[in-house]
């Protein structure tokens with residue numbers, strides 16, 4: 001007898017195949033749009049309903065089942081805006097303390113456990129992660145404002161009401177170079193001409209997605225027929241005179257070089273992917 005597969009299993013393989021044929025540019029675009037839609041989902045069903053219709057279990061299942069919509073991301077999470085005055089009540093409600101992001105001493109990946117992290121020191125406000133896709137569950141309870149790159153992204157996302165991207169930095173746990181995309185979630189419909197202070201005040205949280213550069217290059221290479229012979233370098237070229245190498249090592253000139261722009265969706269950041277054949281042809 002043929003057993004009917006669960007819905008997730010039936011939909012995903014076809015979708016994955018469809019997207020495997022799309023150029024990287026379109027894959028970044030669909031990922032960006034879906035992360036934006038997740039921010040609206042949280043606004044509608046978590047902040048817009050009393051009681052909320054979203055908890056960690058729903059968020060985890062929904063984001064796992066829709067992972068095919070964000071083909072190049074390694075995980076998504078939602079952090080809440082918590083002021084210092086609200087901290088005690090927040091921690092009592094959740095049954096855990098807001099943790100500080102530890103960026104040093106991460107050489108032992110297996111030692112990375114949120115429960116072993118120190119409480120966040122006193123700040124005006126915090127951005128603790130309350131919901132996460134299973135793939136990034138290690139960031140739950142961590143104050144995203146205690147990490148330099150995450151903090152800058154949060155501030156720029158809420159001031160601009162746009163999807164914004166960090167510079168490349170070492171992601172937690174994997175220790176791989178990556179970037180984070182952030183959308184702010186607001187408690188009211190903001191007029192297009194709202195000031196950045198108005199936007200900041202109306203902010204209730206931050207929906208973010210991480211892109212792990214080595215695994216994203218791996219995914220892109222698997223979509224090429226002749227992956228064995230292609231050498232890839234990825235650069236952050238935001239500062240054209242000082243490109244940051246994000247992936248790949250020594251560059252050997254074999255004569256054939258193909259450069260493509262990687263568009264993560266934030267016009268303030270520029271990236272290039274350089275592909276060349278390993279052997280001279």
Ligand code: WA2
Nearest residue numbers: 077079171172182206207208210
């Ligand atoms: N997500 C995954 N790994 C990380 C990381 C991150 N930030 N920061 C360092 N390693 C919840 O913008 C809000 C995700 C931050 C969102």
